[in-house]
Amino acid sequence: MSDRKFTLAVAMNPLDEVVALAQMAEECGFASIALPDSLFYMEHAAEKYPYTPDGGRFWTPETPWPDPLVLAGAIGVATTTIRSYTQVMKLASRNPLLLARQLLTVAALTKNRFGFGIGIGWSPEETRWCGAPWEGRGRRVDEMLDVIELVLGGGMVEHHGEFFDFDRLQMSPAPTERMPIYVGGHTDIALRRAARYDGWTSAMIKYDDLVDVIARLTKLRADLGRADQPYEIQAVCIDRFGIDGYRETFDAGVTDIITMPWLFYGAGYDAPLQAKLDGIRRFADETMTKALA
Numbered sequence: 640m641s642d643r644k645f646t647l648a649v650a651m652n653p654l655d656e657v658v659a660l661a662q663m664a665e666e667c668g669f670a671s672i673a674l675p676d677s678l679f680y681m682e683h684a685a686e687k688y689p690y691t692p693d694g695g696r697f698w699t700p701e702t703p704w705p706d707p708l709v710l711a712g713a714i715g716v717a718t719t720t721i722r723s724y725t726q727v728m729k730l731a732s733r734n735p736l737l738l739a740r741q742l743l744t745v746a747a748l749t750k751n752r753f754g755f756g757i758g759i760g761w762s763p764e765e766t767r768w769c770g771a772p773w774e775g776r777g778r779r780v781d782e783m784l785d786v787i788e789l790v791l792g793g794g795m796v797e798h799h800g801e802f803f804d805f806d807r808l809q810m811s812p813a814p815t816e817r818m819p820i821y822v823g824g825h826t827d828i829a830l831r832r833a834a835r836y837d838g839w840t841s842a843m844i845k846y847d848d849l850v851d852v853i854a855r856l857t858k859l860r861a862d863l864g865r866a867d868q869p870y871e872i873q874a875v876c877i878d879r880f881g882i883d884g885y886r887e888t889f890d891a892g893v894t895d896i897i898t899m900p901w902l903f904y905g906a907g908y909d910a911p912l913q914a915k916l917d918g919i920r921r922f923a924d925e926t927m928t929k930a931l932a
Contacts, residue, residue, distance in 0.1 A: 643889045644670035645927050646873065647919065648726075648899045651675075651698055654705045656912050661714045663916045665721035667923035671754075672714055673726035673873075673897050674707035681764040689761050689825075690842040708741045715749030722752040726840055726873070726897065727823035729760030731776040732769040735786035735803060739810055743791060746814035756840050756873075757784070758823035777828060778802070784820065784836075791818055821871060825852065834859035838871025838894075846879045846888065853892040871895055885930035898922070 647664040649657050649672060661672045680700040687694025698704075711723045730738075745753050759780050760766060763773045771779070779802045786803055789796050793813030797806050821840045822833035830852065833839040839856055841849065853872060860866050873895040879888045880903070885896055901910060901918025 642894045643931055644895050645931075646671040646673050646724075646895050646897045648673045648675075648875070648897050650899075651702050651704075651908050652915070654703050654710075656915070657705075657710055658713055658717045659912060660915060660919070661718055661721060661723070663919045665718045667919055668927065669919075669923070670722060670895065672721060672723040673756075674710050674723055675704065676707050676725055676728045677704040678729070678732060678765045678769065679704075681762065681768075685763050686761060708745050711745045711753050712748040715745065715752060718752075720752075722754065723749070724754035724819075724821060724840075724873075725756040727756040727758035727821070729762075729765060730757050730780045730783050731760045731766045731773070732771055733783070734771075735783040736790065736805070738783070739787050739790040742787065742818060743810055743812065743814055746791075746816075746818055747812055751814060751816040751818070754819045754821055754837070754871075755787075756821040756823060758829070775802075781832070788820075819871070821873060830855055831859060834863055834865065837869070838873060840871075840873040841875050843875050843877050846876055846891070849874055849876055849888070849893070850891050857892075873897060882926055882930045885926070889930075900926075 647660065647669045649660055652660065664672060680698070684696070688696050691697060707725045707728060714723050742755060759776050766773045766776060782800045782802050785800070786798050789798060790810050791814055795807045795809045797808070798804065819837035821838040822829065822836050823840045823842065824830070824833070825842065825844070830839065834856055839852070841852070857866070860870065872893045874888060874893045875897045876888050879885065888896055900922030901915040904918045904921060906914040906918050
């Protein structure tokens with residue numbers, strides 16, 4: 640794939656529109672669909688949301704948050720070339736064996752057109768209320784990734800770790816290609832985790848902060864001897880737009896700009912589907928094609 644591309648974000652849009660949005664994005668030359676993850680809306684949150692200035696959530700209890708892996712499968716069977724990836728799936732609340740089964744199903748349905756974007760998750764409620772401990776979540780997620788990669792690699796495998804323990808088992812069909820793993824998060828420990836995998840994916844971030852993160856990732860990957868390996872930088876940059884702004888973002892080292900084009904033309908999340916489809920096409924014709932030239 641090109642080292643400069645655009646991904647369509649579909650967060651908080653009605654579930655019955657997502658496949659049509661993905662089909663239009665494919666027709667217009669987008670590389671991927673970014674699929675968000677939020678398990679539920681807790682009435683009272685113990686922690687502040689980390690990616691807004693005031694810590695408030697910018698969605699409501701009624702905002703749709705469908706399962707991203709179910710959506711990835713639906714998009715996969717309704718399209719032929721466009722990829723999708725989770726941006727990001729919160730792992731701390733999940734079980735790695737159950738996830739591995741879902742992921743190999745997605746790989747089969749999409750013909751390997753899927754990337755696994757992961758984060759730990761910001762909410763203690765999402766983790767604890769799903770039966771997993773909040774304490775030790777970072778180590779737990781690291782072990783989850785080991786388990787998932789082990790199982791997706793195919794064949795009979797076993798694992799005996801700090802959090803998960805199982806004897807020999809096999810899940811089939813295993814993916815016929817390695818599933819890339821993208822890691823989200825802006826903290827030092829998240830970036831160190833991201834440097835070990837196939838890419839880093841941002842939440843909403845300003846350009847100057849993005850440049851700093853890319854520099855840190857570059858050093859971390861060099862320290863690991865991974866500087867020459869392919870690497871994705873997926874960004875939701877909130878202060879660089881238009882042809883020149885996108886080119887500047889690419890020049891900074893971003894490989895994949897995530898955007899929701901209809902917002903630029905006055906159509907919101909509750910706009911008619913046709914307005915969103917028209918916004919995708921207009922953005923592709925007027926901006927994306929020229930930014931990639």
